[in-house]
Amino acid sequence: MHDTSQNVRVRRCETGDDVARAAAAAFVEAVVAAQHARGRASVVLTGGGTGIAVLDAVLRAPGGIDWSAVDVYFGDERYLPPGDPERNEVQARAALLDHVPLDPARVHAMPTLDEAGAGSPDSAARTYEEVLAANSPDGTTPEFDVHLLGMGGEGHINSLFPHTDAVREQDRFVVGVEDSPKPPAARVTLTLPAIRRARQVWLLVTGAAKAEAVAAAVGGAAPVDVPAAGARGREQTVWFLDAEAAAALPAD
Numbered sequence: 001m002h003d004t005s006q007n008v009r010v011r012r013c014e015t016g017d018d019v020a021r022a023a024a025a026a027f028v029e030a031v032v033a034a035q036h037a038r039g040r041a042s043v044v045l046t047g048g049g050t051g052i053a054v055l056d057a058v059l060r061a062p063g064g065i066d067w068s069a070v071d072v073y074f075g076d077e078r079y080l081p082p083g084d085p086e087r088n089e090v091q092a093r094a095a096l097l098d099h100v101p102l103d104p105a106r107v108h109a110m111p112t113l114d115e116a117g118a119g120s121p122d123s124a125a126r127t128y129e130e131v132l133a134a135n136s137p138d139g140t141t142p143e144f145d146v147h148l149l150g151m152g153g154e155g156h157i158n159s160l161f162p163h164t165d166a167v168r169e170q171d172r173f174v175v176g177v178e179d180s181p182k183p184p185a186a187r188v189t190l191t192l193p194a195i196r197r198a199r200q201v202w203l204l205v206t207g208a209a210k211a212e213a214v215a216a217a218v219g220g221a222a223p224v225d226v227p228a229a230g231a232r233g234r235e236q237t238v239w240f241l242d243a244e245a246a247a248a249l250p251a252d
């Protein structure tokens, strides 16, 4: 089902740098507001150039965030060895996490490829589901305040690619992927039901190569065709777009 009545906003920026700065400022505001309201904030980070640029911009202008009361989760991960520079966690640490006084126990990285070769994306996904449940008020997932998402040119978000079992998943909150069309093949990803647990879902998208998928997703495509179309926040969904990514949207 694709409910277009939910609160969806499009935030048009000029350049990719403007997207990063606007999303970073909104991120700081949302984290501070969550901490004021509930004493803590739970955020889900994403990889990709735009997602990491936002973290870099947060580091440069962190406002009044109390880093000791932030819980960090990841939307997906490339199932690679622990320090691999292609891992989203490694990139997020380099951009932001290693430079602010987070409580290390509150940074919830996805399990990774075991050095001994044991495990699998599926077992890692099941372990991460347990982590989410353990930090949940009701045995499901934490109440994520903000879930950041990048988007690929064909509309993928996290490691949810078009026409895959992962994007069709309706029950589990985390699944393993063995055959990602974008390398590496092995990944672990939050599913659409997990994304939809977030109060705010923000899609950070830049570049002309994304324009058609943006227009399809905002226009109400089926999530199995354009996964980003299924990414909805409980309170709000915001598209942060540069001019090129917004080019195929109607002018209003």
Ligand SMILES: O=C(O)[C@H](O)[C@@H](O)[C@H](O)[C@H](O)COP(=O)(O)O
Pocket: 046, 047, 048, 049, 050, 051, 078, 150, 151, 152, 153, 156, 157, 158, 159, 182, 183, 204, 206
């Ligand atoms: O896991 C991956 O292969 C990437 O992280 C990928 O999912 C990325 O987030 C999007 O393709 C958007 O990337 P850009 O923001 O760099 O366009």
